[in-house]
Each structure stands twice: as C-alpha cells, then as structure tokens.
Amino acid sequence: MESSQQRIKIAVQKTGRLTEHSQDMLERCGLKLTRSKDRLFCYGENMPIDLLLVRDDDIPGLVSEDVCDLGIVGLNVVEEKRLELEAAGQNAMFKQVFALDFGHCRLALAGPADAEYGGISSLENKRIATSYVHLLNNFLNSNSIRAETVYFSGAVEIAPKLGKADYICDLVSTGSTLEANGMQQHDVLLESEAVVIQTRAPLSDEKQALVSRLLQRLDGVLQVRESKYIMLHAPRSALPRIRDLLPGSEAPTVVPLEGTPEKVAIHAVCRENVFWETLENLKAAGASSLLVLPVEKMLA
Ligand code: PRT
Ligand code: ZN
Numbered sequence: 001m002e003s004s005q006q007r008i009k010i011a012v013q014k015t016g017r018l019t020e021h022s023q024d025m026l027e028r029c030g031l032k033l034t035r036s037k038d039r040l041f042c043y044g045e046n047m048p049i050d051l052l053l054v055r056d057d058d059i060p061g062l063v064s065e066d067v068c069d070l071g072i073v074g075l076n077v078v079e080e081k082r083l084e085l086e087a088a089g090q091n092a093m094f095k096q097v098f099a100l101d102f103g104h105c106r107l108a109l110a111g112p113a114d115a116e117y118g119g120i121s122s123l124e125n126k127r128i129a130t131s132y133v134h135l136l137n138n139f140l141n142s143n144s145i146r147a148e149t150v151y152f153s154g155a156v157e158i159a160p161k162l163g164k165a166d167y168i169c170d171l172v173s174t175g176s177t178l179e180a181n182g183m184q185q186h187d188v189l190l191e192s193e194a195v196v197i198q199t200r201a202p203l204s205d206e207k208q209a210l211v212s213r214l215l216q217r218l219d220g221v222l223q224v225r226e227s228k229y230i231m232l233h234a235p236r237s238a239l240p241r242i243r244d245l246l247p248g249s250e251a252p253t254v255v256p257l258e259g260t261p262e263k264v265a266i267h268a269v270c271r272e273n274v275f276w277e278t279l280e281n282l283k284a285a286g287a288s289s290l291l292v293l294p295v296e297k298m299l300a
Contacts, residue, residue, distance in 0.1 A: 083134035103194035129159030238286035
C-alpha cells in the first residue's frame with residue numbers, strides 16, 4: 001500500500017449543500033469510498049485518493065496550508081478567503097483548477113421590497129449586513145461607496161427586521177428567502193458555483209499525474225451529463241441539412257446502408273440534450289429510424 005504522503009487528500013464539505021454532489025462527482029470518476037467510523041474521513045479503496053470531511057469555510061485554509069492537496073468548495077468561500085488573506089498581507093496558496101457546475105448561487109445585495117433603489121449610490125452611508133465582509137468591502141471600495149459593514153455569521157436576511165442594517169449582502173439561489181423576508185435583489189457581486197482548488201505547493205510527479213487524471217475524468221463527467229448518442233437513417237442528399245440540425249455535434253459518422261446505396265446511417269455524439277422538436281425537424285429533413293441513447297462515459 002502507498003504511504004499516506006503519496007495519497008491525494010481532498011477536503012470536502014462534511015454536511016451541507018455541497019456534500020452529496022461533491023461525493024457523487026468523485027464516485028462518477030470511478031472512486032470507491034468507505035467512510036470512517038467517526039465520519040470525518042473517506043478512504044478511497046480503488047485509487048490513492050482520500051477525503052477529509054470538514055466545514056466548507058475551513059477548506060481554502062486546509063488547501064492553502066497544504067494539509068490537503070485539493071478542495072471542493074463554493075467560489076464565494078474561495079474568493080472571500082483570498083481577499084481575507086490579501087488584507088492580512090498574505091498570498092493565497094491555492095489556485096482554482098476546475099469549475100464543477102453545481103452549487104450555483106450569487107452573492108447579491110438586497111433591500112426592502114417596498115423601498116426605492118437608485119443604483120449603488122443608494123448604499124452611501126447605509127448599514128449592510130453580511131457574512132462576506134471582504135467581498136462586500138472590496139465591492140464598495142471599487143465603487144467608491146462609503147457604507148458600514150455589519151458582520152452576521154448566519155441568518156443575514158433578518159438583519160433589516162432586527163433594525164441592525166438597511167441592506168443585506170448574501171447568497172441567493174431561488175430568491176425565495178428574500179421574498180419571504182420582504183426583500184428584493186439588487187446588484188450581484190459574484191456569480192458562484194462549486195470549484196476544485198489545488199494547493200500551490202508543488203506535488204510529486206505521481207501526485208500531479210493523478211490530479212490531472214482526476215480533473216480529466218471530472219471533465220468527462222460534466223460532458224456526458226448532457227450528451228446523447230443519436231443514430232438515424234437518411235437519404236445521402238439530406239446529409240448537409242441533417243448535419244446542421246444535429247445539436248452540438250462534431251463530425252458525424254456516415255455509414256452506407258446495405259442494399260440501398262442512396263441511403264446512409266448517421267451516428268453522432270450530441271453535446272447537448274436532444275429534444276423532441278429536434279427529432280421532428282430531423283424527420284422533416286428526411287431522417288427515419290431515429291434513436292437517441294444516453295452516453296455513459298466519455299474521454300476526450
Ligand atoms: O456547516 P458548513 O459551514 O460547512 O456549511 P454552511 O452552512 O456554511 O454552507 P451551506 O451548506 O449552506 O452552503 C454551502 C455552499 O453552497 C455555499 O458556500 C454556496 O457556495 C452554495 N450555495 C448554493 C448556497 C446556496 N446555493 C444558498 N441558497 N449557500 C447558501 N444558500 C443560502 C443563502 O445563504 C440564503 O440563506 O440559502 C438562502 C437563499 O436561498 P434561496 O434559494 O431562498 O434564494
Ligand atoms: Zn460554512
């Protein structure tokens with residue numbers, strides 16, 4: 001068995017919005033995980049990759065300090081930590097290496113739904129409650145707005161009701177929390193999603209090769225989600241029109257059909273979902289025997 005120095009350690013959220021998705025993505029990359037009794041650790045059985053289960057806020061620090069080689073965490077947490085380190089005169093010792101396309105949300109300013117908002121100048125000399133002090137201050141400074149930042153570790157949306165702030169700066173996904181609290185969204189400071197970060201400390205050649213392999217597999221996992229394999233028959237003369245109609249496909253495979261030289265079979269990988277309308281348009285262009293199949297794995 002490899003020594004622990006040769007195993008890749010990935011920090012992932014222990015319990016929260018990113019937990020299930022993070023582990024699911026890794027399992028789709030072929031990693032088989034066993035959870036330790038204390039539930040703080042997952043051992044990779046078939047690859048030298050282990051997970052450390054922690055609070056999301058601790059992930060950039062663990063990667064920065066080289067305790068973990070990689071981390072899966074929201075870009076909002078990454079950027080807040082980067083600015084916090086910068087404010088302390090330090091460089092973040094992690095870099096973003098992959099965007100995972102889940103955990104989408106935005107860090108946005110919001111205020112009472114019944115109050116008029118005339119753009120960011122409305123924030124001048126106002127109190128803004130947030131958990132993202134550095135991202136907010138950075139936004140205010142770059143827009144030359146003077147406002148008071150009020151730190152809230154959670155439940156930021158109730159700050160105006162408590163009389164503690166005039167506006168809030170918080171994560172929004174569906175917008176229903178804002179609506180339930182009688183608020184409306186204004187400017188967006190950051191569009192966020194879950195990302196993979198890697199330590200800036202150099203990894204051994206073997207470890208770096210494994211990280212590259214993992215990132216390539218993650219890329220494959222993202223690509224197959226929407227991809228479909230489409231097969232159809234068509235007259236050779238309809239080929240140019242059909243090629244135009246195939247959504248997001250590269251050069252299709254064209255195979256002659258036994259006994260009917262004027263007809264061909266066309267096979268193509270479509271990197272977008274194939275909707276009924278597309279099939280109907282293909283049929284109208286002369287296609288028949290249409291078949292759409294899910295794609296299980298893909299390696300570029
Ligand atoms: O315990 P730990 O510190 O690990 O977890 P946490 O409670 O700090 O984080 P968690 O699990 O709530 O969120 C983890 C990450 O999920 C965040 O850092 C974001 O990157 C991402 N994410 C995506 C969200 C949301 N969507 C989201 N909607 N994080 C929080 N919210 C909250 C938001 O703060 C607000 O209270 O949901 C509410 C708004 O949601 P809507 O749908 O009503 O707009
Ligand atoms: Zn957290």
